[in-house]
Amino acid sequence: MLKDTLLHQFNMTYFVIRRNLDGIETEDAVIRVGEDGANINWILGHILATRNVFIALLGGEPFWSDEQRARFVSKSGVEVDAARAMPLAEMEQALEQSQEQLKALLGASKDEDLTTAPENGPPLGIKLGGFAFHESYHAGQIGIMRRVIGLSGAL
Numbered sequence: 001m002l003k004d005t006l007l008h009q010f011n012m013t014y015f016v017i018r019r020n021l022d023g024i025e026t027e028d029a030v031i032r033v034g035e036d037g038a039n040i041n042w043i044l045g046h047i048l049a050t051r052n053v054f055i056a057l058l059g060g061e062p063f064w065s066d067e068q069r070a071r072f073v074s075k076s077g078v079e080v081d082a083a084r085a086m087p088l089a090e091m092e093q094a095l096e097q098s099q100e101q102l103k104a105l106l107g108a109s110k111d112e113d114l115t116t117a118p119e120n121g122p123p124l125g126i127k128l129g130g131f132a133f134h135e136s137y138h139a140g141q142i143g144i145m146r147r148v149i150g151l152s153g154a155l
Helices: 002-021 040-057 066-070 088-108 111-115 124-148
Strands: none
Touching (some): 002 088, 040 088
């Protein structure tokens, strides 16, 4: 039951992210609001960096190296221009790959794997629930940034 709920949450955020990215090019994805505002490129990279972590927690093979992930962790700074930004098409491929990995790993998990608390922290299912909330927040940011760069809402 828990894994079904988590799968549903991640399928929903995946759907929202994909819709919000529709029609956006790498050049659009680096537009920021304010000096220290994040852009779509960084927000999507941050979602992917986080997915990389929880795929590893589920026993999967991370799709990004530590170096790739480090560009998008909290407080790492924002990619400012298209010349330094990761191409959006490459990021969208990583999103697709991560979604397939996530569905397979969560689908193969047992509820007891997700609900058993380790000695030093919350159960994996609680951590993944937090990741789902985190991802929803950032999926919404991408939707807002669509409007900032002059596109209409996607949902």
